[in-house]
Each structure stands twice: as C-alpha cells, then as structure tokens.
Amino acid sequence: MVETPQRPPHILVIDDRPEELRSLLDLLRAQGMQLSLAEDPRTGLQRAMALYPDLILLDVHMPQMNGFALCRLLREAPALAQTPIIFLTSAASIDDRLEGLSLGSVDYVIKPCAAEEVLARIRIHLQLIWREKATPTGIPDALQNPDQMILHAAMRLIGRKLDQVPPLAEIAKQAGTHEKKLSTIFRQHLGMTVFAWIREERLRKSQELLADSNMDIQGIAELVGFNSAANFTTAFRQRLGMTPSKYRSHARSGDEVVTEDQSDS
CATH class of the missing domain: 3.40.50.2300 (Response regulator)
Structure with a gap:
C-alpha cells in the first residue's frame, strides 16, 4: 500500500x-x-x-x-x-x-x-x-526567475518546430509573454536576438543529424527549417567553414571536427 x-x-x-x-x-x-x-x-x-x-x-x-x-x-x-x-x-x-x-x-x-x-x-x-515525489525543500530563487522560465519555454517550443518556426508574436504568446519582452529576454540572457538563436539552433541540430543519422542533406535541410539544400549548405559553410558533407565525413571518421571559429582561436 x-x-x-x-x-x-x-x-x-x-x-x-x-x-x-x-x-x-x-x-x-x-x-x-x-x-x-x-x-x-x-x-x-x-x-x-x-x-x-x-x-x-x-x-x-x-x-x-x-x-x-x-x-x-x-x-x-x-x-x-x-x-x-x-x-x-x-x-x-x-x-x-x-x-x-x-x-x-x-x-x-x-x-x-x-x-x-x-x-x-x-x-x-x-x-x-x-510514489516518487518528496516534499520540496526550497528552490533557489535564481531557478524560479520568471524570465528564465519564459526563455526556456520559448527555446523548447522553437526546438520542437524548427521546420516551421512560428512568427515571433506567436512564439511570445505561446511562452506567456509579448514580442518586446521575449526579444529583451533573449538579448539579456543569450546575447542575441530570437532569430539569431533560431539560426544557431537549426545549425546545431543539423550537426547532430549529420553525425548521428543517415538522412540525406535535403532531408536534414527541411527538418531544421531551410527551404532548400543549397540554402542550408551556404548557411552551414558560412557558420562552420565546411560543407555539410565534409562535416559528416569528419564526424563519422572519428576525426576532431575543427570549425573556422575554433581554428582562429
């Protein structure tokens, strides 16, 4: 019992x-x-x-x-x-x-x-x-910051809909706030706009798919929200200094993948 x-x-x-x-x-x-x-x-x-x-x-x-x-x-x-x-x-x-x-x-x-x-x-x-829950013993205030909750809710929502990201107003509404507030939260906590973060998240997700799946480049491009493989390849090369195919080859060979940002540091 x-x-x-x-x-x-x-x-x-x-x-x-x-x-x-x-x-x-x-x-x-x-x-x-x-x-x-x-x-x-x-x-x-x-x-x-x-x-x-x-x-x-x-x-x-x-x-x-x-x-x-x-x-x-x-x-x-x-x-x-x-x-x-x-x-x-x-x-x-x-x-x-x-x-x-x-x-x-x-x-x-x-x-x-x-x-x-x-x-x-x-x-x-x-x-x-x-069966599982212990009585809460106090949560640090920083972890209950309302802006952090809105930020994480918006990031999770975007991550689920990378192929068709809703307009900024809709993202804000579904995260319980408004456009101006959401934009401010992203700049304060992440140092970038909502759209810049979406672009980064699309490229981050594409790296996971290139390394861990057998999907073709076109399929990956569509899944992360690019309207063509050509646009995806251009954005990927600009950000990472190599084509998606080259990145996949390095990742699967076990070689360390060094992007242009890393090689300049």
Whole structure:
C-alpha cells in the first residue's frame, strides 16, 4: 500500500469561470482536500510557485494567456516540473488534446464532466506522484526567475518546430509573454536576438543529424527549417567553414571536427 501524506492534498484550480466547477469544488472539499483558486493564468502561475500544490487543474481558454502557454511555463519551474497537471476544459478537438498531453499534462478531461470522474482521476495521479515525489525543500530563487522560465519555454517550443518556426508574436504568446519582452529576454540572457538563436539552433541540430543519422542533406535541410539544400549548405559553410558533407565525413571518421571559429582561436 502506498503511504499518503498526513496533510490533505492541495489542489490548485486555474479557471476563469470557477462557478462552472462548483459541484466538483464542493466534492473535493468534502473529501478533505485543500483548494486554492486562480481566475486568470498569471495569478495561477504566481500561486503555483508560491504554494507548491500537489496537483493542478487547468483550463485552456482563458484571457491574457491560454492554458497551454501556462503549462509550458509551469513545466520550466524546477519545483513544479513533476507536479501533475490535468487539463479540465471545453477545448475538445483532437489537436487540442494532443497539444495538452504533449506539453506534459498527465490527463485531459473535457467539460462538461462528472465531478466523481474528475475526483477519481485526481486520486489516481496523486497516488502515482506520491510514489516518487518528496516534499520540496526550497528552490533557489535564481531557478524560479520568471524570465528564465519564459526563455526556456520559448527555446523548447522553437526546438520542437524548427521546420516551421512560428512568427515571433506567436512564439511570445505561446511562452506567456509579448514580442518586446521575449526579444529583451533573449538579448539579456543569450546575447542575441530570437532569430539569431533560431539560426544557431537549426545549425546545431543539423550537426547532430549529420553525425548521428543517415538522412540525406535535403532531408536534414527541411527538418531544421531551410527551404532548400543549397540554402542550408551556404548557411552551414558560412557558420562552420565546411560543407555539410565534409562535416559528416569528419564526424563519422572519428576525426576532431575543427570549425573556422575554433581554428582562429
């Protein structure tokens, strides 16, 4: 039998229409669970980082920032990285469900729903996390810096979509901020613009694929977001001082690959 904590489980509910969840909230309270409520995403993020809940119930369609963007930020907070997140939402399309689960949520429940079903799902995920989770012992403030969370969320999002990187405004929105703020964060923390980092990440990923896969040059070019093998080869040579084919040959022969930047140092 899994031992449960002596204290009641703490559930954070982030939903801009909590009145629609009244029967569920009443049921959770009747089960002795501690509830915290937030009616907008930014308040929800602040409360999550301050309270370290055992589980988060999260809506998708909310003002200012949607639930997917908030989930990205929550997953970049070290103290909350393993906290179960259950989407509880009317966003019922298969694309919405796949997006929510791909972001690291443990469950996706469609409204309207039976309160008893949600309670059962909460209990299952609490039992699973109690097998592994120790009570947080304090996370250094530097690791909880909101700008760092936005930066890492944006970098992870870009890394997943290198073949078709969204416009800057969309990247910012999905990372829970706006264009100007995101650009400032990249310059302050990485010393480059968002677009410069995307270019660097595309070339870094292409080096991995050249060394570790059998994909042809055209396939690699498309996968990392170049519209042609010729454009990819030009950018690769400008940055690394050799063609992709030559880089692959060196990497597979076991020779140390020395780029122009390294040879000049």
